[in-house]
Amino acid sequence: xxxxxxxxxxxxxxxxxxxxxxxGYPPQxxxxxxxxxxxxxxxxxxxxxxxxxxxxxxAAKKHTLAETIDRYCEEDQ
Numbered sequence: 001x002x003x004x005x006x007x008x009x010x011x012x013x014x015x016x017x018x019x020x021x022x023x024g025y026p027p028q029x030x031x032x033x034x035x036x037x038x039x040x041x042x043x044x045x046x047x048x049x050x051x052x053x054x055x056x057x058x059a060a061k062k063h064t065l066a067e068t069i070d071r072y073c074e075e076d077q
Contacts, residue, residue: 001020001021001022001046002018002019002020002042002043002045002046003018003019003021004016004017004018004035004038004039004042005017005019006035013033014033015031015032015033016031016032016033016034016035016037016038017029017030017031017032017038018030018031018032018038018041018042020042020045020046020049022046022049022050025049028045028049028054030045
């Protein structure tokens with residue numbers, strides 16, 4: 001679920017900070033000057049997370065199945 005906080009900087013600028021927290025996923029945050037941009041990002045990002053399109057899978061592609069099996073065998077002992 002997304003929450004939007006209205007914050008004021010030392011210079012008097014208003015910033016809208018968005019936090020998205022969904023169970024089972026790392027929290028995502030972003031800051032915007034306009035409330036409409038914050039709402040749009042929150043809706044788009046939350047939908048992408050739910051559909052599985054948001055997080056990059058590059059880290060998972062760096063490892064082979066053989067490496068995973070070797071790691072499992074080492075940790076199992």
